[in-house]
Amino acid sequence: MRRGGEIRKARREDRDPGLVAQLRRPPGGRDARIMLLAQLLDRAGTGVWAAACVLYFTFVIGLDAGQVGILLGASGVAGIAGSPLAGHLADRFPVRSLLIGAHLLRLVALCLLLVVTDFALLLPVVAVTHLGDRAAKTLEMLFATRVAGDRRATYQALSRSSANAGYALGAGLAAIGLAVGTRGAYHVLILADALSFLVAAALVWRTREPRGRGLVTAPTADADADADAAAPQAAPAAGGPSPWRDRGYLRFVLLDIPMHLDDSILAIGIPLWLVSRTTAPHELVPAFLVVNTVLVVVLQLRVSAKVRGPRQAAGAVALYGLTTLLCCALLAAATGGGAWAASAALLAAAVLATAAELMRSVSSWELAVTLAPRQARASYLGVAGMAQSVQKSAGPLLLTGAVMAAGPAGWIALGAAVAGLSLVQRRASLRRLDALAGAPAAAAAPA
Numbered sequence: 001m002r003r004g005g006e007i008r009k010a011r012r013e014d015r016d017p018g019l020v021a022q023l024r025r026p027p028g029g030r031d032a033r034i035m036l037l038a039q040l041l042d043r044a045g046t047g048v049w050a051a052a053c054v055l056y057f058t059f060v061i062g063l064d065a066g067q068v069g070i071l072l073g074a075s076g077v078a079g080i081a082g083s084p085l086a087g088h089l090a091d092r093f094p095v096r097s098l099l100i101g102a103h104l105l106r107l108v109a110l111c112l113l114l115v116v117t118d119f120a121l122l123l124p125v126v127a128v129t130h131l132g133d134r135a136a137k138t139l140e141m142l143f144a145t146r147v148a149g150d151r152r153a154t155y156q157a158l159s160r161s162s163a164n165a166g167y168a169l170g171a172g173l174a175a176i177g178l179a180v181g182t183r184g185a186y187h188v189l190i191l192a193d194a195l196s197f198l199v200a201a202a203l204v205w206r207t208r209e210p211r212g213r214g215l216v217t218a219p220t221a222d223a224d225a226d227a228d229a230a231a232p233q234a235a236p237a238a239g240g241p242s243p244w245r246d247r248g249y250l251r252f253v254l255l256d257i258p259m260h261l262d263d264s265i266l267a268i269g270i271p272l273w274l275v276s277r278t279t280a281p282h283e284l285v286p287a288f289l290v291v292n293t294v295l296v297v298v299l300q301l302r303v304s305a306k307v308r309g310p311r312q313a314a315g316a317v318a319l320y321g322l323t324t325l326l327c328c329a330l331l332a333a334a335t336g337g338g339a340w341a342a343s344a345a346l347l348a349a350a351v352l353a354t355a356a357e358l359m360r361s362v363s364s365w366e367l368a369v370t371l372a373p374r375q376a377r378a379s380y381l382g383v384a385g386m387a388q389s390v391q392k393s394a395g396p397l398l399l400t401g402a403v404m405a406a407g408p409a410g411w412i413a414l415g416a417a418v419a420g421l422s423l424v425q426r427r428a429s430l431r432r433l434d435a436l437a438g439a440p441a442a443a444a445a446p447a
Contacts, residue, residue, distance in 0.1 A: 022301060027155045028147035031207040035143060036158060038203035040166040042103070045196025046133070047170020048189050049110070052178060056186045061117055071119070071126055076393035078127035080386055082134025087382015090142050095378075096209045099139040103201035106132040110194045114187055138385040142378055145369060146210030153366055157304035160361055164296045171289070241376050243383040248432050252371055255425040256364055256387035257394075258418050259320055262356040264395030265327065266292055270350055273404060278334050278342040288350040295354045300361065307362040310370040314429040316363035320356050321422025327352035328415030332408035371432050 026032040057063045057071065089098055109129040116125055140159070148155040170193075177189040243249055271285045307316050327349045334345035364387070372380030403410040 022154065022158055026158050027149070027151035028144065031147050031210070032144065032155060034203050034207050035140065035147075036162050038200040039140060039159060040162045041196045041203075042136070042200040043163040043166030044170040044173070045193035047167040048174045048177075048196075049170075049193040050167075051171045051174035052186060052189045055178065056113075056190075057122075059181075060183050060186050061122070063119060067119055071122060073393065074123055075126040075130040076389070079130035079134040080389040080393065082131040082136075083138045083385025083389060084379075084382040085131075086135035086138040087142070087379045087385070090139065090378035090382070091376065094209045095139055095143050095146070096204060096207060099136060099143065099204050100201045102132050102136040102139060103197045103204065106136065107194050107197040107201070110190060110197070113190055134385065134389050138382055141365060141385075142381060143207075143210055145377075145381075152369070153304045153307065153362060154301070156361065156365055157301040160300045161297045164293050164300075168289075168293045241373055243372070243376070243380040246380075248428075248435075249371060249380060249383070251428060252367065252425070252432070253384050253387050255421055255428065256368075256384065257390050258421050259317065259360055259364060259425065260388050260391040261395055261398075261414075261418060262320075262324060262327075262353045262360060263388075263391065264399055265324075266350060266353040266357070268396050269399045269404070270331065270346060270353065272400065273331055273334065274342075274346055276404070277407075278346065279339045280334070280342040280346055281339065284343055284346065287347065291347065291350045292354045292357070295351065296357065299358060303358045304362045307366070310366055310433055311430065313363040313366040313370075314426045314433070316359045317367070317422050317426045317429065320359040320363065321419035323352050323356040323359060324422075325415035325419040327356065328411040328418075332411040335408055367429050371429060371436070373436075 024033075026036060028035075054068060054072075057068050058065075063071065086098065086102070106129055109125050109132065112125045113122075116122055141156075144155045144159065145152045173192065174189055177185040266288060270288055274280050274285060275282055307313055330345045330349040330352065334342045334349070337345070364384075368381055368384035369377060372384075398414075403414050406413070
């Protein structure tokens with residue numbers, strides 16, 4: 001009996017391996033494991049700078065609030081170009097070399113912050129840093145989709161868990177430097193971020209270039225997979241279709257922008273709503289990040305395992321809209337009670353915003369890959385990456401300038417709008433999937 005129980009336990013572990021086991025044997029093998037470590041260190045450095053940049057520009061450089069806003073806003077706009085630029089170049093050059101170049105570009109730009117103090121010069125330096133950030137993230141996912149193949153959803157979950165752990169580690173390290181508060185301490189934080197880019201570039205250099213320049217593996221039937229494996233993998237995709245002329249795909253990217261609003265809601269909307277419209281204690285604000293980080297690290301792999309294939313990913317889009325609506329409803333209700341009721345509502349809203357993030361993480365990239373034509377997926381995915389960049393620039397303005405200004409009704413309107421758009425996105429995605437599935441059959445019929 002004991003032996004039979006051990007066998008059943010081993011079978012369960014093989015069927016549903018945990019996070020640690022998956023990190024040891026990720027989809028893509030050795031190269032994927034190295035890339036996950038590089039991402040962890042990269043995000044730790046990014047977390048250090050994200051926690052310190054506003055204070056550094058204010059207290060060390062001496063910029064006023066308006067200049068800091070312009071600096072970060074302009075850099076966010078510059079970052080929008082990073083994703084399509086990376087996708088365009090990945091159709092023509094090795095992803096591994098491009099990613100190393102992106103890390104080194106960020107390294108140089110960040111080191112310039114140690115000596116540049118003029119506002120006019122800071123604008124291009126910070127803009128280049130953000131452009132490199134967005135390009136690097138797109139190239140990391142292109143690398144992953146090529147080495148992980150049809151298990152890219154699992155890799156995506158591992159990547160997000162590693163990234164969130166890195167951000168938390170970076171924020172903790174930044175807290176030490178911020179507590180010291182001297183110019184030298186801020187410079188150490190900048191150098192720590194720069195060092196993370198250097199180490200990440202060295203780790204990427206140890207990987208091997210994934211096969212299939214300009215191509216990204218998609219989940220297919222066994223026969224199709226065999227055919228793809230037999231096809232030439234290194235053929236350039238320069239003559240493939242352009243995503244800028246594909247109205248259906250551009251519609252998907254446009255609708256994907258509001259499907260990333262959970263990021264601004266959690267990082268900006270909930271904290272500002274707490275301090276401006278509720279009686280909840282301000283000490284609750286750090287708990288939102290803790291809740292988000294813990295839930296993503298613990299649940300991301302399990303949620304990704306539940307969503308298999310593009311059609312289930314389209315269904316996750318609808319769940320994203322419903323979850324966001326419930327989150328916004330709780331934020332609207334947080335103004336109607338005392339401190340305890342407001343705290344409970346805000347914490348529950350943070351949990352729902354994290355749930356929406358989990359839904360988005362398993363749907364957005366999967367659909368971006370499968371809705372793109374195979375022969376030009378790198379360029380298409382570069383354009384798809386713009387959705388997150390646009391949201392990071394426009395989302396905070398939407399929340400602060402319109403939603404919160406309208407009070408509780410603004411949150412209800414936002415939630416209803418996102419829920420409605422998520423249904424439109426789901427329906428449009430399913431239609432395009434049907435059209436792409438029917439295209440090979442129509443092409444084979446004359447033969």
